Amino acid sequence: MAKKTDKMSWREAWRLNVRAIRLLNSKNRMMFPYSVIHAISDAVGPYVGIYISARLITELTTLRRWNVLLGWALAAVISTAAFFILGSLMYHFYAAKSATFWQSLTRIEDEKFMSMDYCDVEDQKVRDLSDQIAQNRNWGGWGLDSISWRFENMVNSLFGIIGAVALTIGLFLAKVPDSAGNFTILNHPLFVLLIAALMGFVVWVSPVIGGKTENIRAGFAEKARLGNRIFGHFGYLNSDEHSQVDIRMYHQERISEYYAMKEGAWFTGGVFDRLYWGKMGFLSVLRSLLNSVLRAGIYVFVCLKAWAGAFGIGQVTQYIGALSRFSDSIRNFLDSLFGLRTNAKFLKDTFELLDIPNSMYQGSLTTEKRSDRNYDVEFKHVSFKYPNTDRWVLKDVSVKFKIGTKLAVVGENGSGKSTFIKLLCRLYDPQEGEILLNGVDIRKYNYDDYIGVFSVVFQDFRLISQRLGENVAGCDEYDREKAAKCLEDAGFGERLRELPDGLDTWLYKGFDEDGILVSGGEEQKIAIARALYKNAPFIILDEPTAALDPIAEADIYQKFDEIVGDRTAVYISHRLSSCRFCQEILVFADGRIVQNGSHDRLVETDGLYKKLWYAQAQYYAEEEKNRQMEAERAAAGM
């Protein structure tokens, strides 16, 4: 990330802005054309008003011909109405377009994250960059979001300048009559030069000061980011429902206050408070002062020329009106120009994110669509370490999945079981060895196609705050009977029948206050139902029963054969009792497959499996006892 105080060339700024406009235009066509027309009509309209008013005043203070007055009055009404209608129409179209603008902005980042290599999604540097972009937007309106209004301001002020020049040329051309004596000195070209020099000076200095203040502000981007982060985290921690119990128990609210006050940039006496009182405040005052001096100088010049008889009162109103708009327009124009350059530094962050290359998901082969689910998967000498780490998490793993069988992957926590599945799903690619599907390296397949072969319930799965049925089907139009059957198979049937809105019940309260809250075990059942609904040839459950009570767990085991049918199932667990029903068991230790075989064979063989089995046996005995007691209680109707 470049420092925001680094100088950027105009050329580079231009390139980035053009790229941003092109990008936004491709997402939201016609927004820029409408905004340009709106900006022009907004800029030119007032000059028409100034011009006609000046003509009316001139006529009123000179010949007072009623037909001429009527003509100008009519022109005033018609032109005002025409500009008003044009402006409103353009604004209407523009507003309609900009209503969807925010959505298209979010979509740009969403699409990038969806297509990015998964290892980059997880990369802290990428997360930081994405945070930085959000912070840029939140604290100063920097980045892509502000392009449209910055651009509109520039067009508006440019036409403001053109209009003002057109209406004030007469000021310099009109001559003071010879009868005005000493005042004829005002005809001297030196005055024109003097006014032009004064204007040039203020016009140049004012945005330079403006640019400096923007630069100072931009230079605090890091501090603002930290301040926002602290505020975003600690500012809401005490009201977070998930943290409340612990915070109350250990009085952790004091920590929040401490950090918020100590590091927060936005508090009284904080960085920004001091900044606005100090250099930035001074520069703003200086800038206003210079503008006032320019205005006063011009007013004096106009009044003196009028006093000397160069033009009448009507012209005075025209020149003063146009000139005050001129100085505003030129200041705004240069401000927008400098603003676009400063903003380009923030655009760089956005493009740095959008330009992260996608190197993983480039395969183009389609997977065979087989009704017999005959998909052959094989790991061949696969070794893997996570990006930016040095430790091999999987070492020389070779295994062939037997089609239609149930395979268990067991091992202690941290032995590499989940990583093994992540590689299978191509969330990462191995550094050594290869994974084959029907004999072809999985990197060669089109990713969407390939991932269609697997249904996985990850250990840290997430359900979304949406309707239950939609959660199961992953879309809003779905086969309701099938969704209900999957929920039934996953053990959620009874609860489903109790819900008055059935599949249409909202999960959680994030979207609907009548939504239901479900327990960890119930969430797991819904996640399993979602995996079943996908109906992929492979079903993979990573610690699927961790949150289930013993009865629900037993229920899933009993029905597991029926649930998975002819699919190839992979069952990951550190609880060995969960895996007895699988035909084949792989035992992982420190990233290697150290044993494999059936439960009966492994439990007889000296090795890790047997050791773990007997270490956990005591726990299973208790679990079995509890299960029996629960079953007896259920049978007795208690």
Ligand code: ADP
């Ligand atoms: P298991 O599923 O057997 O509990 P994992 O496959 O989750 O084990 O983890 C294996 C090792 O890889 C652990 O040491 C873990 O800390 C490490 N690990 C897991 N995820 C990441 C990650 N995203 N980045 C770096 N290391 C990771």
